[in-house]
Structures are given as structure tokens and as C-alpha cells.
Amino acid sequence: MRTLAIDTQRFKIAGEGFAISRGRRTHAEVLKVTLTENGKTGQGECVPYARYGESMDSVAEQIKSAQTALEGGLTRQNLQDHLPAGAARNAVDSALWDLEAKLSGKTAAELAGLAPLKPVTTAFTLSVNTPEKMAQAAAEAAHRPLLKVKLCGDGDDERIAAVRANAPRSRLIVDANEAWNSGNFDRNMDACERAGVALIEQPLPADNDGLLAEMERNVTICADESLHPGEDMAVLRDRYDAVNIKLDKSGGLTEALKMLQRARDLEFQVMIGCMLGTSLAMAPAFLIAQSADFVDLDGPLLLAEDRTPPIRFEGSTMFPPPPALWG
Template sequence: MNNSTTRRGFFKTTAASLMASGIAGRYQSQGKSTMEVKVQRLNLTHTWTISRNSSDFKDNVFVRLTRDGITGWGEAAPNVRYGESAQETVSKLEAARSAIESANWLHYTDLKARIDELITDESCAKAALDIAVLDWVGKKFNQPLFRIFGLDPARTPVTTFSIGIDTPDVVRQKVKEAAAFPVLKIKVGLKNDQEMLETVRSVTDKPLRVDANEGWKTKEEALEKIRWLEGLGVELIEQPLPSAMLEETRWLRERVNMPILADEAVKTTRDIPALSSAFDGINVKLMKSGGPQEALTMIKMARALGMKIMLGCMIESSVAIAAAAQISPLVDYADLDGNLLISNDPFKGSTVEKGKIVLPSGPGLGVEPVA
């Protein structure tokens, strides 16, 4: 399968449908264009600890595209796991500025291919541009993205609320703060795994999903812990072993009943075929894939291989969360809570009601800056 051709065909068909509906003539303006790039610190409500690090804030990069009086917003969430930084992300965006400002944003599929040429590695900078362009296109058409993609907003899933590794007292507090969410995701991968799960179970009997973030280093350790988790009624486990340990993960999958999902092991469509014999599903994230367009291609590939799909996130504002939410009707599981873990979200419009993702009715992403 030619992934680029598949993605282009899907989106060209969608765009053609919009144009054929009689609106083409209204959307041909190519006025002066600007691209602004800004780093903004997002403060975490609680110290965020997973198996490999802890942090109290994240420096994310925001993109603002403006043309014809319409603004499209995008966001990049650099992740140290992939060697990314805010400064490096800004540099990549600035290098692409001229090409982006001069491009026809309505031809967003072709522009995505051009972005892939401008930014050759798998960088979250791609996601920022793809999100911003799609937000602008949605606003230009005066349609929410889910409608442009032909998706049913009633089919959005419930999102988990993530509980980072912490002391028992703080874990209990986090669980109480997540009272409105029917399913929790518990971070593990350190020596206190048993304490984490026992603490959570002492205050709630909600369904749990567990994410080890590559924290278990041998297949034997992973086997022992997954069998223990099965006894606690945990629904699934994400990335129990380091991403390079594919054969060990395949061995593990043959010996447990719990679904195993790939996270760090999968970034883009080309990673998926090799994972299908070792994992039951994948965690698709816009920051890994390069944006919604590639994420949709990943979903199509995973479905063809009979895999389950989770739509996840990094620590992100409502911009990137809303972008992911727009395609959430296509997935089995969602973990779109990054904006709920910060105390200074600079945007508003991304909504969850009793744990269920509610797609905004406004055009594009449906979010706007906080005044």
C-alpha cells in the first residue's frame, strides 16, 4: 500500500465533495498570509511522573496561520522521548515559514506532502502545521473538522483520565479529582507499581487501563506483572516493554489474556505492519504521527490488520486535544486528557461530559484563545 497515495485520495475525495456542493467559488481567495510561532509554558496541576521522567511544566509551541481574516491554530508538544525540544521545533517551523505562507491552504492534502518534504524527520512540528492548516480550512468552509471528515459526533468515545505515578496520598487525591471520569489510566513502570494499583483500588472500583511507558525491562517481569493486573480486572496494558523488544513482546502476548497496545513503538503508518503480530492495538498520537491527516491513514491501516485503536495525547492544550477529538469517532479507546492535566490552558472549547468527548460545533477545531 502506498500510504501517501491512500491519504491523498481520502482527503481529495473529501475536499472534492465540499467543492462540489456549490461553495467552490466562495473559497478561492489567496490574500496576504502570515505564520506566527510562539512558545508557551503549560503548568501541570500535579507533578507529572511516568516511568522515565518527572515534570512540572511543558513548553509547547503554538502556530497561528492567518489569511483572509481567518486564523488557524496549531500546536506542537515536543517530547524528550523522541529527542525533541521547543527550540528545535521552532527552528523547524521557521525553516518552513516561506513555503507555508505561499502555499494554497485549501489544497491541504498536497500541502501535507510538502510539509513532509520540508520537515523530513518525524517531528511534532509537522503536527502543528497540519492542525493549523486544517483549522483554517474548517473555518474557511464554516464547518467543524469532523463534518469535513464525514464523521458522526455522536460516536465519540469516553476518554480516560490519567493518574501519574505519585505517593499514595497524592494518588488518592488525583482519583478523587477524576470523579467525573468512568475509566482511569494508571501510569506504572517503577518499583512502586503494586503500591500504585493498590492505592487506586482502595478508593475506586472503576475500570482501569495501565500504561508502563516501556518501564518493564524483561519479558519475565512484564509477564508476572500483567498476570497480576489481570487479577485486578485491568482492561489493557500499553507498551509494557521497550519499543525495540518486539520479539519479547510477541512472546508476552502469547502468554497473557490482556490486550497489549503499542505506544512508543508506533509513530506513523509505516510502523504498523511489523507490530501487528506482537500487539493487539496501537496508540495513535498526533504529535507522533505528524497530524490528523497521517493519523487517519494510521487508523485505516490498523483496521485493515484487525488491530484495536486508541487515540492518545501528550501534555497538550485544548488546541491539539480538539484536533484529535475531531477524529475520535473512528477509534475504540481515547486518552485525550492532556489539557485537563494543566492549570493554564490558553484555549477553550474542548469539552468532556461525564467522561465522554463532546465535539465542539464551531468551525475548524472549534476552540478559541482564552481572553
């Protein structure tokens, strides 16, 4: 007999909170799923994403709609047809991977056909703010090898220059969260090239990114909001050089592994990204991180509190999740 439990939780974000082009938050709100069978418990976490019409309530209701099937033994493979891609399926899929690992005595990496997991280097994210405050944040994080810079549109050229001046040795990636437009695009792009930015994530709105197909550039452009599970990512090849795979969008590790293979077949670079969650949310994504070109799984580093046991970080080096946490 298998049982399902759903728990909503809040974790305080460190410092003044976390800000992107769509707003600022002081807490990470997450939903945790546990599945218990034969004395073993698997767990998974998701973060509902308002950009795609999700809320804590709507995601919880989606999971509850599958409760009978899950408690009746629904498998990971059948789950893909039972729930749509999104945060709800991610939490359940992650819990099923963890449960399968614990019941079988194998690691999730073994179940996925992967070699033993190795440490990776993750980006560390700087919230969008004034150029002056971002300069200070960059100086404090200048020892980190990879910084992700959140942007918001107008004035981003000054923000990029300020970060680069104060973190001269760090590799930079930037994320505009769809905030650029035809009026500031060239100026912001020029600033990225001058700063030696390695990757620009979703500079234009997903429904107005055709400009990217017409331009020459020296910076890798990565699709995030333009990437949709269930749609062939080949349609993005004329506009983007890389794709950002997020488990809360793909609907879990099971689909993310398929997306990873499809991206490689199309010769995309791959970024593994995350929402603002705890170590439990990062754990299944760590499997994708093993072969990703860019790793952005710093959610726990941005929190004032995390789960126990947490994933271990030494600076920006991220270690495999402990079995007691996941997998």
C-alpha cells in the same frame, strides 16, 4: 496572501505536577502555530517530545524552514512531503485543517468525510507515585469511568493493586512507558490480570519487545513507542493487539486518519492518545476519538489553566471543540 506566526507558551499543571517513568513536570510547554489568510486564522498546537529528540527550539526551526512554502500556499496534502512526521508537522497540519474549515465554511469533520461529532468518554490519568499516594489519587477519581494509571517498573504490582482497591468500579488502563523488564514483567502482568486491567500500553522498551510475541495473555497490549509513522504497522501484529495513535507522533490529523484506517484493516484496536497539552491540541484528535476503542485526551483536565474557549468537559465526558477554538 497567507502569513505564519509561531508562539511558545507554558501552562501550569494542576496539583503537584505530572509524573511518568521518565520524570515529573510542573508545566506543559507547547508551541502554537497560526496561519492567517483572507481575514481568517487557523491555529494548531504541538508538544515536542524529548523521547524522539525534539525540543521547543528544534520544532520551531522545522516550522520556520517551511515558512516560505506555507506562506506561498502549501496545502495539507503537500505538507506531508515537506516536513517529516512529528510535532512540527502536527502543529502546521492542525492549523491548515482549521484554516481550511474557516475559509470554506465547513467543519473539519465535514472536510474529513465524518458525521457530526458526538461526545466521547476520555480516560483520566493518574501520575506514577508511591502506592499510598496513588491509592489516594484513585479514591479521589473513583467516580470516573475510565482511569489511566502511569507506572514505572518495579513495584508496579503494588501500585496497580492500590488503584484497583480504591477505584473498584472504574475501568483501568495502564501505561508503563517502556519501564518493565524481564525481571518484573510476569509479576506486573499478573497484577494487571488480577485487577481486570483492560489495556496495557507499551510495557517493554520498543527495541526489546520481542517477549510479547511469545506470551499468552488475557489483557490487550497496546503499542505506543513501538509504533512509528511511515512504517507499516503490520510488523507489530505478532506482539500487539492495539495501537496508540498520537498526532504529535503521526505529524497531524491528515496522517492519523490514514493510520486509523490501516489499523482497522489489520484488525487492531485503536487508542487515541495525547501529549500534555491544551484543548487546542485535543481538538483535531477528537475526530479520531469518534471511532477509537480507547480515548485518552485528558490533557486539559490535568492543567490548572487552559485556553479560551476550551473544550467542555463534564466529568470524563468530552464534548466537540467549539468552532472558535478549532475546526
